[in-house]
Amino acid sequence: MRIVLFTHPSFMASQSMPRFARMLQQAYQALGHEVDVWSPTAKVHAWVPSGRLSKWAGYIDQYLLFPLWVRRAAAREPADTLFVMADQALGPWVPLVKHRALVVHVHDLLALRSALGEVPQNPTRFTGRMYQRYIRRGFAQAQHFICISQRTLDDLRRVGGVAPVTCKVVHNGLNQRFARTPALEARALLRRAGLPVPDAGLLLHVSGNQWYKNVGGVIRIYARYATAQANPLPLWLVGVSQTDAVREALNEVPAQGQVHFLHGIDHALLQAAYSLARAFLFPSLAEGFGWPIVEAQACGCPVITTDDAPMNEIGGPHTDYLPLLRSTDDMALWAARGARVLEKLLNEPAQAQSERTDACMTWSRRFESERAIAAYLQIYEGVMARHPTNADHALARIPS
Template identity: 70%
Template sequence: MRIVLFTHPAFLASQSMPRFAQMLRHAYTARGHEVQVWSPPARVRRWVRGPLSKWAGYVDQYLLFPLWVRRQLARVPEDTLFVMTDQALGPWVPLLRGRPLVVHVHDLLALRSALGEIPENRTGLSGRVYQRYIRRGFQQARHFICISQRTREDLRRVGGVDPLSCEVVYNGLNQRFARIPAAQARVQLRGAGMPVAPGGLLLHVSGGQWYKNVAGVLRLYAHYARAQRHPLPLWLVGVPQTEAVQAVLREVPTQGTVHFLYGIDHALLQAAYSVSRAFLFPSLAEGFGWPIVEAQACGCPVFTTDDTPMNEIGGPHTFYLRRLRHGEDEQAWAAEGARLIEAVINETPADAQARAQTCMAWARRFDADRAIGQYLQVYGQVLAGQQVSLNADMARTPA
């Protein structure tokens, strides 16, 4: 296949979407497909600094880049498949009217926030306008691949999409995660100067975004630590120490220990998952929930929110906490969750080992090669359908 991937411009701060696009490019090329990547260069934005740089970026993305795309389309064969690697690239969809196109949909949290569905994340006027602009674009596509059932439901419900096809393909881990023997993992972590307690640790991994509910993680730990004489330490990996985080940190009793860790590479993260007694991930929302699968692949039991897509991704072997509602008494919620965490930490070694095995078995279904194969299958079906449609149009055309 000839495939053109539309991606976010390199000058944006996003990391996950460029990684996803590069993963697709490498995987498709390795399978013998001809792949191009189209992305707006920083023509205007490179000359603008400060608050106006965002608007200069919009000029590059939505004024100059479409002009370049229209010129390129005249040179691209008709049997080329176009792929939007993120539904947030929706404003470019109308450029490809009549061409075979598939849109990858990751999550619609920004749109849901703009529509007032998520009170924990209010959106300003410009953000609401921008999300509607994106939606008007991707609504014109007809073929979609969603990362979860929840995303597919949201695409129809808040996205207002009436697709010809809309497949769910779960993300595959783009890095290998596997359980490391505990002794080996401790040596590895201590060699990097990381404070590993003999009994293990509790772990949370995130960038501290609003939906990660870091305050909830700290309150869960505070309630757990109050009931223990020697509580396990909590590691917060990648979490910024904001004023809000520092305020909740004061609720942790003196016998508790919280470590903030940064710059941890893949090998050290895998080791941390492997010695962790529980992974705390009580998100208010998620697009997919990568860390859930990463922890499970390392045999670590996961505590997350009993809401989609977390309970869809976590499966039957995950421990679920009820979703913390806006304005709810967080202390009662945390006390309830802490009791469940304590029970799991105190289970027998045999039960812990059995649980690790079931977690690892579940995580194996999130395989990158499987996901790539499913993407390409959808692409082939879209191309075949486009060809059938073109042949039908030709047959109806008078000689």
């Protein structure tokens, strides 16, 4: 099968989607498929790489110059080429190839929901609202979609304005290997990095400072927990910066509490931290998928997250859930409840802890990348078979 994979340009600040596209490219090529990756190059943006006009220079490259190139390049592609958009945010390019065999991967619609006023915690300015409508107007012209969760699929149908021929859920596969690091090895790795772990372990949270990660809620749960303990476990915040909101939450942590901020740790150290953590705190207000939930479980770490989709879809039956925090006015009661859930988890008998660890690792295997890749290719094959220009072309079989 020949696949043309569209992805975001390398000059964009966020590189999660280009990483996703590279993962797809490498996996498909390893299975014998021919893959080209198409993305805008920095022409105008190269002249304005930073400053207020940088974003607009990038838009010229993405939405004026790149489409001119795509029209010429797509016209030269064989009739049995499959076009794949690695992200629904590439919607403005959908009309360029909408009459060809095309599949759109849909990750999350948080930005669109914010633009529609559904997320009061993340207000969107006028230009942002217009931009999200521009993206939606594009991807709504596609017919075949792959969504990373049932929540994403529901949102796509509810606010996406689509009339899909096919629309299926395929859970993300981990694009890096996560597995439990033996305790002695994990402690040695962290010690050499200057990160000693108390014998009793640690509590962990991994994120950036995005509004929906609820870092303030994580710290306030910890504050309630630490207040009731003579020697509380330390809380490690990986990837979190000390914003004003974070510092405000830190004021509630008692003197015996310890909150550590970690940045730039490599994969081996993160895996070691997951493996030694007694609990992973991830009470998000929203997620597109919730990668860290699966990463923690793959390392045998029990998770406390939000009882809302997609977190409860991804976390499964061996996770502890908190109600969604709907208002900061409810923070005190919500954090106290979170602390009680945490204390109960930490006080589980040793046998129950061991069984939960095994169950978490077993559950995480359903998110192995090989399963996702096989499911993607099966859907691609079905789209190729449906598309009229491909009716007379034999499809490459998916290697077993």
